Structure formats: structure tokens, C-alpha cells
Amino acid sequence: MSNSNASVDVKRAPVLGRPARELTQAERDELFRLEKKLVRKLGATIREYGLIQADDRIMVALSGGKDSYALLCLLERFRAKMPFGFDLIGVHLDQVQPGYDGEPLARWLADQGFTHQILQQDTYSVVTDKIEEGKTYCSLCSRLRRGILYRVARDLGCQSIALGHHRDDANETLLLNLFYSGQLKTMPVRLQSDDGANVVIRPMMGIAEADIRRYAQLMAFPILPCNLCGSQEGLKRVRVKQLIQALSDDNEKVPGNIAAALANVRPSHLHDLDVMKVWADRDASIRPWTAAKPAAGIQVDLG
Numbered sequence: 001m002s003n004s005n006a007s008v009d010v011k012r013a014p015v016l017g018r019p020a021r022e023l024t025q026a027e028r029d030e031l032f033r034l035e036k037k038l039v040r041k042l043g044a045t046i047r048e049y050g051l052i053q054a055d056d057r058i059m060v061a062l063s064g065g066k067d068s069y070a071l072l073c074l075l076e077r078f079r080a081k082m083p084f085g086f087d088l089i090g091v092h093l094d095q096v097q098p099g100y101d102g103e104p105l106a107r108w109l110a111d112q113g114f115t116h117q118i119l120q121q122d123t124y125s126v127v128t129d130k131i132e133e134g135k136t137y138c139s140l141c142s143r144l145r146r147g148i149l150y151r152v153a154r155d156l157g158c159q160s161i162a163l164g165h166h167r168d169d170a171n172e173t174l175l176l177n178l179f180y181s182g183q184l185k186t187m188p189v190r191l192q193s194d195d196g197a198n199v200v201i202r203p204m205m206g207i208a209e210a211d212i213r214r215y216a217q218l219m220a221f222p223i224l225p226c227n228l229c230g231s232q233e234g235l236k237r238v239r240v241k242q243l244i245q246a247l248s249d250d251n252e253k254v255p256g257n258i259a260a261a262l263a264n265v266r267p268s269h270l271h272d273l274d275v276m277k278v279w280a281d282r283d284a285s286i287r288p289w290t291a292a293k294p295a296a297g298i299q300v301d302l303g
Contacts, residue, residue, distance in 0.1 A: 020220035054084035064224025066216035067164030090116040104222035168209040
């Protein structure tokens with residue numbers, strides 16, 4: 001395992017705030033408005049779910065894709081507005097994929113002034129050895145990567161690992177689990193690992209992918225292509241994304257409604273007996289039930 005930043009100083013102040021290309025005045029104005037909107041949404045999620053506390057040390061997992069770049073920048077913007085301090089350290093894992101070139105990411109991190117580590121561990125060989133050719137690599141690849149990131153976070157003394165998943169990722173995951181595994185679940189905003197040693201947070205759950213895509217274009221993030229799962233055709237997630245897009249073409253509120261439903265669950269209207277029992281035994285202060293008032297008009301005696 002290699003380390004591009006062997007001596008990590010998480011107190012180093014990032015010099016952030018400039019896109020990696022020249023912008024027109026109109027683009028600068030757009031970036032200002034868009035970033036303000038995204039930081040507001042990110043901050044609302046952080047506050048509502050209690051994702052960050054004073055003096056936290058947060059490891060931001062950087063894949064080299066638009067979402068993780070955006071997450072690091074927006075967290076830095078949010079940090080600058082807070083009355084308390086917390087530390088950010090970007091961590092990128094080189095998984096030794098063919099044709100991989102992490103230099104653009106490393107150069108961007110250094111130019112922007114972010115504290116970071118770039119690690120190397122060959123998960124590519126493991127994935128291609130274990131998964132039959134033609135099958136999708138995503139599940140095993142993500143499990144291996146997660147295990148490495150968990151260990152690194154503990155080594156760095158980080159309280160949490162921030163991932164760049166957004167609203168549309170959660171929507172797609174909900175439908176994937178519904179259609180293909182018979183489960184009603186999605187990506188949680190905050191998740192504690194099974195052994196209790198790590199906490200994963202997803203501060204961008206209230207942000208639409210389209211906004212992140214435009215933000216990435218304006219900021220000119222140097223995107224690293226994925227030559228493993230990103231190059232495979234016919235992934236179920238792609239098909240679900242296309243389904244949501246088709247529904248959105250008829251009703252633009254569909255993505256927002258799916259996301260809203262994840263925070264508007266009615267346990268009494270589901271069929272899981274364990275959930276029904278927990279709901280029935282809930283504290284009386286949680287969504288207290290109030291008998292409906294008699295309706296006006298004709299009253300019928302059913303006695």
C-alpha cells in the first residue's frame with residue numbers, strides 16, 4: 001500500500017474556491033447561486049440527522065467521480081460557515097485497474113490545498129478472479145473498497161466516513177431493492193457499521209444529481225473514468241435510472257416524490273410484522289394518533 005501523504009496534518013487549511021478553468025461572468029454568477037443552494041441543502045441534511053459534531057475528523061472518500069469531488073468542496077464550504085471546527089481529509093483508493101491514472105486527482109487535491117491520502121491496493125485482480133466474466137463487478141468491488149476504507153478511517157482516527165451519494169442514488173437503490181431483492185430499503189443518511197467501529201454519512205442525500213453534474217462542469221473537476229464496473233453494459237441500476245427518467249418525462253415531480261416518501265413512511269400501512277409491532281409499541285409522543293372528528297352532515301347510527 002502506498003501513501004502520497006505519509007505525514008497527514010488535518011489542521012492544514014484548504015485553499016479552496018476557484019474552478020479549474022476560466023469562467024465567464026455569467027458562469028461565475030451561476031456557480032455562486034448554485035453553490036449557495038447546494039451548501040444550504042447539504043447543511044440542512046447535516047443538521048437534521050446530526051451528521052457532524054464539533055471537532056469531528058471526517059474522512060471524505062474520493063472515487064474521482066463528480067459526486068465525491070462535489071462532496072469535498074461543499075463540506076469545505078459548509079465548514080467555513082460553522083461556529084465550530086471539524087477536520088476533513090480526502091482519501092482516494094487506487095484499486096490497480098488497467099489504464100488507471102490518478103495523477104489528475106492528485107494534482108487537483110494538491111492545487112486546491114486539501115489534506116489527503118492516496119492509497120493503493122489491488123482489488124481489481126480479486127474482483128476479476130472471483131466474478132465470472134460477463135457478470136457485474138459492482139457488489140464485490142464496493143465491499144472490498146468499503147473494508148479498506150473502514151480500516152483506513154480507524155487508522156486516521158476519523159469519527160465518520162463521508163460518501164458522495166445523492167438523492168437520485170437513493171431513489172435508484174430503493175427501486176433496485178424493491179424490484180430485484182424484495183426488500184424495502186435504500187441508502188441511509190447515517191449508518192453505523194455492524195461492528196460499531198465506523199459511521200458512514202451521506203450529507204448530499206437532499207441534492208439532485210443534475211445539480212451536482214452542473215456544479216462539476218462549472219468547477220471543471222478532473223473526472224477519473226472507471227474501467228471496471230463503469231464500463232459494463234446492461235447494469236440493473238442503469239435500467240432503473242432510465243425508468244425513473246421516463247416517468248419524470250411525464251411528471252417532473254417523480255424523483256422528488258420518491259425521495260420525500262423515504263422520509264414519510266407509514267409503518268402501519270406495510271406488511272412487516274416486526275415493524276408493525278415496534279410501531280404499535282412506540283412512545284406516545286411519536287406521531288400521536290388522534291381520533292377523527294365526526295364529519296359534518298348526515299350522521300348514521302350503526303348501533
